[in-house]
Amino acid sequence: MPVDAPPPRIRSDDPASFAASVLRDRHPAIVARVLADLPLPAAARDGLAGLLQDPTVTPLPRDAHDHEDWDRWGEPYFGQSMFEVPFLWAENYFYRRLLHATGYHEPGPWRGIDPFGPQKAADLPGEDELRAVQESGDALLHLPEDEQASALVAAALWGNRADLGFQLAHGLAQAQADLVADDTELLWKRLAGGGTVCVVADNAGRELLPDLVLIDFLLRAGRVRRVELHVKPAPYFVSDALTADVLAELRRFPADSAIGRRLWAALRAGTLELVTDPFYCAPLEFAQLPAGLAARFGAATLTILKGDLNYRRLVGDRSWAPETSFADVTGYFPGPVAALRTVKSDVVVGLAAGVEERLPASWRTSGAFAMVQVRG
Structure with missing residues (x-):
């Protein structure tokens, strides 16, 4: 399908669709988990209940710090x-309303309290796991650099599915077999000349760990001079990484x-x-990037954009x-770009002909x- 005549945006009005299942099934489960994890006051509980009871899109309250932006959007x-x-818009709106209901941005005792904090804390790697990562990382140093690179990209790509002890001698072949598009060779050509690399993070917890180890490799091996980790x-x-999550992991x-x-x-x-x-x-x-971020990426x-959400925002x-060309769809992006994504939603471009049929x-x-x- 030509990029200059893009297809419709995905919506959730087909009850049988994946998008509808997210709004209908996943969002109530997310609210239930927040209510179970935090002793929120009655007003917050009522706000969360209202978010589920009435799916109508309404303006944010006038005292919300970003209500003018959301009025425009x-x-x-x-x-x-x-x-x-549009499905992507609805998902973002749900999480903004959830933060308002829990008081994350509002003055008061719940300001700045991550409603997903208990879930993230439960997914932090333990000391034994981190020691295994260190030991396996040390073992990787004895491999040729291109083998180190391949193993670390596979771990960063697969996140929770990857063996975070990097016992990849057994798992790397299967990980590569399940790649439906693989520009890994081109990725490493782009990572051979120094400069600055931007890594736009996806999830915290165990999925962030291989990202951090990959960043360490890029700096240690001199593949890049600087890394910007965007959070x-x-x-x-739910699980998207914040600055606090990065620091919690490093500690x-x-x-x-x-x-x-x-x-x-x-x-x-x-x-x-x-x-x-x-x-x-x-x-x-990402086609609507603000000037500051566009300048950084340019x-x-x-x-490097990690994860499914960033992929959806990149290609639309x-x-x-x-089979739509990935290069054509992302041609607007202000600099070279790579997507490392475990496929968890309907959006796909860049497949070779006949791949999906198999x-x-x-x-x-x-x-x-x-x-x-x-x-x-």
Whole structure:
């Protein structure tokens, strides 16, 4: 399908669709978990209940710090059901309303309290796991650098599915077999010339751990001079990484962990920089980047976007034909860009002809397949 005539945006008005199941089934489960994890006051509980009872898109309260932005973004959709508006927009709206209900941005005792904090804490790797990572990382040093690189990209790509002890001698072949698009070779060509690499994070917890180890490798091996790790400015999509989540993970490394010490030192020295922007919690796609982020990405040797949500924001949350060119769809992006994504939603571009016909019917939402795609 031509990029200059893009297909419709995905919506949730088909009850049998994956998008509808997220709003209908996943969102109530998320609210129930927040209510179970936190002793929220009655007003917060009522606000969360109301969010589920009435799916109508309405303006944020006038005292919300960002109500003017949401007035502008929501103006085409006010009065409609979340099931009737673009799916990506509806998801973002749900999480913004959830943060308002729990008082995250509002003055008071619950200001700044991550409603997903208990879930994230439960997913932090333990000391034994981190020691295994260090030991396996040390073992990787004896492999050729290209084998180290392949193993670390596989771990960063698969997240929770990857063996976080990096026992990849047994799992790497299967991980590669489940790649439906694989530009890994081009990825490493882009990561051979120094400069600055932007890594736009996805999840915290165990999925963040291989990202941090990959960043350590890039700096230690001299593949890059600097890394910017971009994180969310507020809790979003349950497990998305914040600055606090990165620091919590680094603090869990044992005191004698060389990886932990190097990453901490890199943050102090500025060769690893944490970056955030309000854009990351806006119902927008990367085609609508603010000038500041566009300048950062334009100046970078490569921007690596992790995860399914960032992929949807990169290519557009639309019903693309799967053979649509990834390079064409992402041609607007201000610099070279790579997507490392475990496929967990309907949006797909860049497949070779005939690939989808060989995959199971549920492959787009099963989390069993992945993509490494590069433009630049």
